[in-house]
Amino acid sequence: MRKIHRSSFLYILVSSVWLLLSSCSHSYRVDESLLVLQRGQLQLTLTAYQDDTFEVLIHSIDQQPFPSFAKKEQIESQPLVVVEQDHQSITLLNGVLKAKVYFDDWRVEYFRGKEKLTTQIGFSVKERQRGFKFSLSEKEQILGGGQRILGMDRRGHRMPLYNRAHYGYTTESNQMYYSLPAVMSSKKYVIGFDNSASGVLDIGKAEPNTLEFESVGGRASYLMTAQETYPKLIESFTQVVGRQPLPARWTLGNFASRFGYRSQQQVLETVEKFNQESIPVDAIILDLFWFGKDIKGHLGNLSWERDNFPEPEKMIATLSAQGIKTIVITEPFILSSSKRWQEAVDHQLCATDAAGQPLRFDFYFGNTCVIDVFNQKAIDWFSGIYNELTEQGIAGQWGDLGEPEVHPDNAIHQLSEYGIHARGDEVHNVFGHQWAKLVYQQQREKRPNTRPMIMMRSGFLGTQRYGIIPWTGDVDRSWGGLQSQVELSLQMGVLGLAYTHSDLGGFAGGETFDPELYIRWLQYGVFQPVFRPHAQDHIPPEPVFHDRETIRRAREAINLRYQLTPYVYSMAIENSLTGLPLMRPLFFDTSASFNRKDSYFWGESMLIHPIARPGVKKERIELPSGVWFDFFKGERFDGTNTLDYQTSIESIPVFIKAGSFVPMVAPFQRMQDYSTEQLQVHFYADESVSRSSYRWYHDDGMGVDNLAKDRFETTDFTFSSSDQQWLFSIERELRASEGLPKTRQLTLVLHNVQAAPAKVMLDGQLQTTSVYQKAQRTLTIKVPQQQTKHQLTIQFLK
Template sequence: YTQLTGRQPLPPRWALGNFASRFGYRSKEEVEKTIQKFETDKIPVDAIILDLYWFGKTIKGTMGNLDWDKETFPEPEKMMADLKAKGVKTVLITEPFILTTSLKWQETVDKKALATFKNGTPAVWDFYFGNTGIVDVFKPEGKEWFWAIYKRLINQGMGGIWGDLGEPEVFPSKVMTAAGKADEVHNIYGHRWAQLIAEGYQNDFPTQRPFILMRAGYSGSQRFGMIPWSGDVNRTWGGLQSQMEIALQMGMQGLGYMHSDLGGFAGDYFDNELYLRWLQYGVFNPIFRPHAQDDVASEVARKDIVTKAKAKKSVELRYQLLPYNYTLAYENSTTGLPLMRPLFFEEPQNESLQTVADTYLWGNDFLIKPIVNPGVTQTEVYFPKTANWFDFYTHKKYTGGKKARVKVTEAYIPTFVRANTVLPMTAVVQNTTLYQNNALNFIAYVDGNGVSERTFYFDDGTTPNANTAAQNHELLRANWMADDKKIVLTFSQNETTSVPNVSEKKGTITLYNVAIKPKKITQNGLAIPFQWEAKTKKLTFLYHHNQSKTSLTIVR
């Protein structure tokens, strides 16, 4: 399907990090104090999202200003530059609605940027935010005017774009666009909006990967880099319960980055258990973005001490998984495979799995069971028959092809790893600008004899289309072979591509379920030290890959 409608370009690597986001930050001081709070508490964060207060002090009457309110945000260029120096990107909300009371109204009229009535006059109507017109993204004048706004903001230092209300939220039937009546083009408005932004970046900022957060699109919107979310979901258990199915469905429709406002958006329901469960699910989501109305703090750094400490562990795990998650983004960009995958991807012939959404695969090798009800102490999980699976936290083994009751703790959701496969992890960093491609730790769960091969993707995280140019990326192949006598783990350049030799990699390898102490471990034939714990059956050793091929042999 994505071969037909288009593949999603790689997002910037920082998009896989943690966001600070709420409705909304009302001043430069609020923005800077929020990021300072993350830094003080050593909670990783890569971006802050500014809702509509950046262009006006009131919710109503200011939409369409699309320029900084200098009283509350003086020197916005300096603010964004200071944030960028800390490794934090600034994402700004924009809407296609231009109120008749906004600073840009007359300009859009003069430049013929707006949709019209049949008689050619700018179309106006009332909705929640005020009396409004809408940018006609189907005609050159509308696209040119809108892109000029974005170009100015990007040049000021904006790192990402949030396009809101692009359904469009209110689009009366009598409105006319260059492509037809409102009812005829309603469903492709958001699609064309994303297109004009994507094409603008390609033309004017060809060295930047866009971040385009939008809640409305169409078939093929993924090819413009659209990152959708599920809208203003209720901050309730019911709000959480629907999110897995929404994301899985959208992933199969090409939009692999569907996600939700972690913690829930709407309402004043206060429940730290719900918040933590939502964030624990969010770790294994395409985008990790807590967001909410002001009634209850959305940011991890704004929580009470106990909740913050627990939520911080979810954020840290998100960053530890960055090399694995970035490889999922690469797979999506080259094959169309969603990052979140239904269980029937493992067992296509098993019809009973075709309606299962409460358990899913995160990439190929994680099996995830979110907890979506309060007070849960155990739950049932089906383990795909294609492998045996190990609990990521307790290291308990579960046999594939069977259901099992698993214990549930408040610290994490049930998370399982495919046996006999190698997974890359990394150290926690304050933000992704500090992430190093060469600092990799690997884990694997040993389960008798087995063979597997995995390829991991690396680049600089910013260059557009890096995966299509051999000199701009690298592919590390990890081959696993276990028999009665030994386990051999080999790292090498992926010889099926023209990618140059892999750069240096070093770190720790941890193998679980190693029942007997190895006789020895060698790297390229030379013995190396290791640690083995009889009680936990855990084996650890250091590796250093700095040539075209590295072979590690564990002699049983």
């Protein structure tokens, strides 16, 4: 990428602004939802969005501002509230966030209540220079920048803002597949730089107390959001940049995937192995051999290689009849050696050189051009390719190399939607974003009643609104590769990309099979957003091709993943409603360190601690405040203590917070067979928790607009205790009936029950079928859900 030198990056700072602009005429006005300042040829516009977000845009009044890619398309501004105003400044309020804008130098101070959060202290809007500077307080911690392996607190780092492949990474990386020009502060604010160009994010590296965004062009704009808690902060920010459309439930199941299946017969034989081993599987992913016999020379063919896949439609139908979805890879390159090269030239599909000719260049796979996914001609052509695949029965699309992996800075892209053109380095970081948008719109148009499934390796702020499921790229098949995964997913999830996941087992390299590494990675995968083993095939990534002990342990892990579907899918619905990620940092709990990446919350009830080193017999684990229970052993632990936890290869440490409800079902083989008619809900009691609650979400798993049209159900579980009596309330709100059980057999399993109850009353009637197991300290109670509300009272002897 183009290197940006600080000596060449001109900032308009407090002193220089005064000298430059004090002699110019200036003016300002406040409309209902925006503040406009003008001085000479420059204009600053401050707009209020949703609650708690301001956008600042600076541009020359004689030029059209570069388009915003971060903000969702349909977004309404909010009325501004003028708090105070004098000849020097104006203070505006939006929700809890205040902005004080100074007229002389265009500094902007941000406050939440009386607490000062940060100040925009400088900006640049020169021809090839865009950027902003912000102040940082002394002890402030900052995460952000997207996929990096630098530690959770990124303060003290200077990071390229340029999406770039990092093949075979392990425990360190400053530049990867999916950068994000955004930060989240320990002071509970987010700043997102709405700029698509090649740039740099400096978090106190060049200047210790300064945050700096720089780029070579594009839009000079940022979004500032503040809130009182981290979950509310994420909810407010994703209101502006967009949230993940609810994925189809089958995407939460197990995938068969490798680089790659080389024939139709191999695909069918692999699925049959899963069937023979009784290991659940819901999808199979075909890498680039579906359109070419070799790795090199075929990108851009994008049609079935009929010698090895003679009847793809029949293969897809055969798999579909077994409840298994087929996904294929596509790339944004058309090689000059491919079958479609002349088609690409004739239809003007490629990014061009300055003379308007297809810009050709060489990279690993051959001589090529890159498809101009911003150009309407290329959009229509690429959509036609996806239409053909959809008609053949392909259930999901996998977009690879979408950084793009090779992208000349001087490539010219036609941004048809905006009537402008741009250099490659001006739109590099939104290439994957635009590609995802193209596929999402094609899928919605072609299959309006089906939720899109779109895997993409790269994108931008807000790309989740196009249904993107990102992964962490070509990780090394090593313990170092596994150790980096929690950090990568957490950093992405808090800024909206909640389905970021890893190739389970590792992708790149590895000379021999390491069963311990493989199982530990799969055990972690149970508690990551997408369960997808994937690797180079000299060591099979699928569990069914390994030894009996590995198969047994993998089966147990995958079965557990499926048993937890009610819990995981409820989190998916919650993410689409609120933006809250599935994997959550421990600093969501105020007692936990901002920099922790060895453990994380899986939803609101679980804490996960992956085992990421070989031969571990005892693991030191720090639990947050509260009381926690070992999910597998039932043992009780007090939080804020460091445990010397005895590990086993059978499982990784998983803890349940006291007072939590965890819904589960019996094992099953396909998501199409998933049912909640028999639902088991585990509750973890402790004398330290006298009140708790949990909302469980559920729908038919398929309807596209279920959330928007209120076609889902919620069940609220509440618990309270007093004077040797426990009271449970179970209240179901069934907003829709289609695809949902009218009645449900609910089994409530209470853990840590110290003695058998004296009396159990269900809706005022004595309940005589409850079972108390003294050794396990569990009480099991059947609750037939035949009405919307049930009350359960449990009395113990004093």
